[in-house]
Amino acid sequence: MKVLKFGGTSVANASNISLVKNIVANTNTNKTIVVVSAFGGVTDLLLNAAHLASKQSEGYKSILKEIEDRHLETAKELIHVNAQSKVLSKVKSELNTLETLLEGAFLIGEITPRLSDKIVSYGELLSSYIISEYFAQEGLKAGYLDSRELIKTNDVNGKATVNFDLTNANCANFLDKDEHQVIVMGGFIASSESGNSTTLGRGGSDYTAAIIAAAINAEFLEIWTDVSGMYTANPKLVKQAKAIPHISYEEAMELSHFGAKVLYPPTIQPVLAKGISIVIKNTFEPENAGTLITKNKNEKGKTVRGISHVENIALLSLEGPGMVGIPGTSKRFFEVLSQSEISVVLITQASSEHSICVGISADDIDKATEVVNAAFEYEIERGKIKPVIAEKELAIIALVGDNMKSHQGLSGKMFSTLGKNNVNLRVIAQGASERNISAVIKKEDVKKALNALHEEFFEENIKQLNLFVMGVGNVGSKFLNQVYQQKKFLKENLKLNIRVIGMSNSRTMVFEENGISLKNWEEALAGGQKADKVEFMKMVNELNYRNSIFVDNTASEEVSKTYNTYLGNSISVVTCNKIACSSAYENYQELKSLARTYNAPFLFETNVGAGLPIIDTLKHLIASGDKILKIQAVLSGSLNFVFNNFNDKTTFHDVVKQAQQEGYTEPDPKIDLSGVDVMRKILILARESGNQLEITDIANKPFLPQESLDTDNNEDFFATLIKNEDDFQAMYKEANDANSKLKYVAQFEDGKASVGLQAIPKGHDFYNLEGSDNIVLFYTERYPNQPMIIKGAGAGADVTASGIFADIIRIGNF
Template sequence: MKVLKFGGTSVANPENINRVKAIVQNNHTDTIAIVVSAFGGITDLLLNTSHLASNQDLAYKKGLKEIEDRHIDSIRALIPVKAQSTILSKVKSDLNVLETLLEGSFLIGELTPKLSDKIVSYGELLSSFIISEFFKAEGLKADFKDSRQLILTDENYGNATIDVEKTYANCNAYFKNAKNQITVLPGFVSSSGSGNSTTLGRGGSDYTAAIIAAAQKADILEIWTDVSGMFTANPKLVKQAKCVSHISYEEAMELSHFGAKVLYPPTIQPVLNKEIPIVIKNTFKPEDEGTYIAKNNNGNGKTVRGISHVSNISLLSLEGPGMIGVPGISKRFFETLSLENISVVLITQASSEHSICVGISDDDVEKAVQVVNTAFEYEIASNKIKPVLVEKDLAIVALVGDNMKSHQGLSGKMFSTLGRNNVNIRAIAQGASERNISAVITKTDVKKALNSLHEEFFEENIKQLNLFVMGVGNVGSKFLNQIKQQKKYLKEELKLNIRVIGISNSRTMDFDEDGISLKDWETTLANGRKADKEVFFKIVKKLNYRNSVFVDNTASEQVSESYPDYLKNSISVVTCNKIACSSDYDYYRYLKQLAKQYNSPFLFETNVGAGLPIIDTLKHLIASGDKVKKIQAVLSGSLNFVFNNFNDSVTFHDIVKQAQEEGYTEPDPTIDLSGIDVMRKILILARESGNQLDIEQIENDSFLPKESLDTKSNEAFFASLKKNETTFQKMFKEAKDADSKLKYVAQFEDGKARVGLQKIPKGHDFYNLEGSDNIVLFYTERYPNQPLIIKGAGAGADVTASGIFADIIRIGNF
């Protein structure tokens, strides 16, 4: 025998009911019991309508009309016209009784649990009758059986307890004499010994199916729903979640208890005792394998089988010195909650006995606080125990797996993964069986927590980075194109899945929670909303993605001032913007400290030397115990380009203009030519070497005339270059006569830094530096005479973008 249960979505409309019929037809077995829920949404509609009636709100009649229309329309869509009359008559008769019950509730202004059970039972009673008649009309050998005649319970209305012995006897007697292969039964409904309608509580249709399966010792229980089994996590929150093909009863119960909605926890108990397998299948994709639940989970040695969660949890804490060593405190606490039917979903207690902490539903908080404070009124008044403490808006995330107990370090791995993503843990619970490790977290962190844990335990070490990119000009656009080009390689070779979630320029910004397509990001951005850096940050924070990275490709001081906001929320910052790291020393140190405190990398390799690994090399030197004695460098790709191409046959103005047009200079070329850019770079290197220095302490021997330095616009600046061409030609001639080349050099030694134009003679390391290349010479304790040299392209959008890309990869490897 097989028992098949179909949920509300599976029988939501005539189209879906036809799917159910096809599934039933494909089951070739002697006896099939079909347990069905109410049509999708009808149970909620019945509850809402009954509450309107009890509040004497005439709007309940509108709800009743909708209930009637749904069922009548289904009959007309499913049953041939010739066979409709008898069925319509029966259904309308039931609907008339329902109307009478609602009218009674309206007249007395009351809805008792007993009356509520009678009203809500009509959802399953009507759906199962209509479906059984549809099966008959389609030629299936089917009968309808009212579950209230089989399942007997007490009179705990709303969540009745079954009389197992009598129920099993009734089921055996009925199916022993069943005339047809198929029996259709309503789920959820039952009856008391006195004949009153009762219900089996939330998920009761699953429970009905399990009871029948256990009573008949069925070969299998199939639960048909709208998902293809139990998943490693909620697929609505974790898009990478996978179906678990095999799982044990105990694992399924843990996952069901902690939010896996495809199965109601008590369902498992009747079939567990009889070792009857359960299969979770998808009505809409019947070909999918689904999840097979049995005694042996066939987990192939996997430790964590699933990650689940329960939302809307509050923590209640009872604490105080008067609890230590006093027997019975825990008993009184839990008994008080139990007497008020308040369910405890998590318990944790300090070994000092100073406090007890429990997790309960948000809905029960106010009642729980009142009754616990009343129960411990004497101890609270005596200052032996504090009034109960409450933390709301929480959730529980749980790792589940039978094999977890035989593997060390899972708890540490779980908590460190959450910690890396700034998910604060409020409480922890772990049973001795180690089948479940639970952590209470803030409700807003659930999605990030689930995705982080799923990535850690299920995704073959593929790490997802979620980027929020501000600035998509020369550098930013090259950066996005590089990501698009390398996306497949990064995923296959480096196990990094990089998604761009948000982008912004100075005019517009746009976000896509599933990742912006980099094939046409320009169009996407052009059609975005108005740019606003404060709103941009708020959206990044609200999205609350794991492994979030803010990428600043601008030269904006205002944007650099927003870095603390990101770092404090464990959002990494990668920037080519030199302003933050060359601003006041205290701000530089503050950003570095925030990065450590919130475990959010702050990387700025491109601040010095574009894509050259200058800062990274320096960090490794310092980390390995070396000490920097002196730094000599040509750090401006733009100035090097200018002086490598300037001679007595071209004007200084034309060369600078060319450098700007080819992207070697900042948008404001005075930043480069005044030496400010080089000062910032040597300042950053000095600081990264462990020295405290501010930019005002750097000596700048500028080669520009004061007139050029004082200009307020690019037009005025370039006009001043033309005016002072004689000065520039004189500089070139003096260097040429000395058989030297002009290079703008930065130097740091003995705690002092200076920058300026120098005549570099033949044989010097700087003499043959071509194009826009940079070069850095590190003289250290280990390299006292022959310096460590880093040389290469130090300017240009492509190399700067590649440097930013390299920092992103570094974060991915943290």
């Protein structure tokens, strides 16, 4: 024998009920008990109708009409025309009785718990009758049973206690007499020994099925719902969540207690003692294996089996010196909550006895605050105990697994993962069985916390990085294409899954919570909303994704001023924009401090040398205890390109124009040619070496004429280059005559920095620097005579994009 329970979604309409019939018809057993819920949403409609009637609002009539139409229409769809008369007559009769009950509530202007149970029972009474008639019509040897005839309870309405002795006897007697192969009955409803309708509380249909399964010693209890089993986490919040094939009773109870809504915790109790297996299956995908729940057979010794959560939690804290060493304080505290029918879901107490903190439903927090303050009024007035502290907008997350107790470090791993994502733990609790580790966090952090923990414990060490990209021009577009091309490689080889969640240019911005398709990102961006840096930042914070990274591919000072906000919200920043790190030293230090405080990496490798590992190498030298003595460098790929291509057969104007067109210079080439860009770069290297400098401390020996420096637009700037061509040719001739090459050199030594154009003789490390290459010489205490040299392409969209990409991979490997 098997017991199959189908929830409200499974029996929401005629189409779904036909799927249920196919499942029941294919059940391989000699006798099947089918327990059904009310049609999806009907129980809520009944409760709402009862509430309106008790308030003497005639609005209940429209709800009653909706309930009537729903059942009559479903019956007409399921039952053949020649057999509808009997079924519709029965349904209408029951609905007439329901109408009378609601009219009674309307007339007296109130509703008692007993009347409420009677009204709400009609959902299951009607659904089970209609479904049983449909089954019989379709050739199943099916019969209808009113659950109230078998399941007996006390007279407490709303959540009655089952009389198992009487119920079990009723079930045995019924089975001996009934000859139907399939018996359909409603869940949730029961009756007291005196004959009054009662209900079994939230999740009562699951409970009904478990009661029957235990009473008849069923082979299996199958719970059919709209998901394929119990999942490692809520699949609506964690897209990577997967069904758990096999789980123990105890693990299932913990997960269901902490929010896994496919199973109601008391469901397991009746079948637990009998050792009856439970299977969670999907009505809409019956071929899926689902989840098997049995005694603990976790042979492979898996630790964490699932991650769950409970929302709408509040904390209630009682503390004060008057609690220390005073017997009975805890008793009084919990007793007053119990007397007020306030359920406690989590408890923690300081070993000093100075405080007690409990987690309760947020719906009860105001009432709890009032009754606890009243109970301890004497101590509060005398300052021995503080008024109770109430905290709202919280949630509980929990790791669950039978074998967690035999594995060290799980708590640390859990808390470390949350800490890296700036999820603050308000309270921590762990049971003596170590089957559950729970923590209270902000409600707004639930999705991020669940995804971060799921990634850590279930996703084969694949780390998901969520990018928000500002600037998709020359460098930005190359970067996005590189991410697209390398996505598969990164996932397979580095265990990194990179998604671009949001992007923006100066005109439009677009967000996609599951990731923007990088195959056609231009189309997505073109159809986006109007760009707004403030709204962009607001959206990044609202999404609150784990491992979030803001990527700045612009040269905008305005964008650079947003870094502190991103870092302060634990959002990492990767940028090729040099403005922030070369701004006031105080701002530079603040950004570095925020990155450390909020565990949000701030990486800017491309600020110096594009994709060359210059800053990263410098950091490793400093971290290993080396000390920088001198830095000599050619740090402008654009200037190196210009002076490598400028000669007596070209014009300075044309070479600069070519450099701009090929993306070697900033949009405003004067930034490069004036030396400002190189000043920023040597300033950053000096600061990363541990020195406190401002950009005004750097000596700049410009080679451009003053009138070029005084221009305020590119057209005028290029015009001055043409006008002063003779001066540029004279510079070239002087260097060439001396068998030297012109290089724009940056230097830092003894706390002083300078930049300027120099004639480099043959034999020097800078002489043969080709194209747009950069070169840096680090003279240190370990490399005092022969410097450490880093050399390579130092400009261009491709290499800059690859440097940004490398910084993102560094974050992924943190």
